[in-house]
Amino acid sequence: MIKATFSLRSYVGDDYRTVAEVYRDAVETLARSAYSEEQVRMWASYPASGGDFEERLARGGVIVAEVGGAVVAFGQLEPVDHVAFLYCQGAFARRGLASAIYAEMEMRARAAGAKELRTEASRISRLFFERQGFAVTEVEQSVRLGVTFERFKMRKVLG
DSSP states (O other): OOOOOOOOEEGGGHHHHHHHHHHHHHHHHHHHGGGGGHHHHHHHGGTTTTTHHHHHTTTTTTEEEEEETTTEEEEEOOOOEEEEEEOGGGGGGTSSSSHHHHHHHHHHHHHOOOEEEEEETTTTTTTHHHTOEEEEEEEEEEETTTTTEEEEEEEEEEE
């Protein structure tokens, strides 16, 4: 797989529509291997469902990856010890973008004095986080808009 040439930068409010599209594309193209059609459809609709997606992004800690000037991946550390989001457009998956965003988030967490990182991983992101040194602390069933998802609470101690 060819690594993408990309740059990282902080999110700005004007990125919202593009970030929402990255989110939708990531779910629709990558989650189908592990989730039902109903789960994928509901999950992908989150930014447009009248939820708090834009408000959550506005809390800060969002890093975007650009390829050719276009946002193709993003992650959010919010609060400083919690990986809230980490998504990559399907066409750019497995090219190092999520790893680079994660590395930047971990660096920021350490600089802010965080002693550990936490996240709630999907079936498809669990392996990614395990490769970053996270361990599953709990398996839970999360219900969103009447649809149940299995997800994994994970934790990594920062040495």
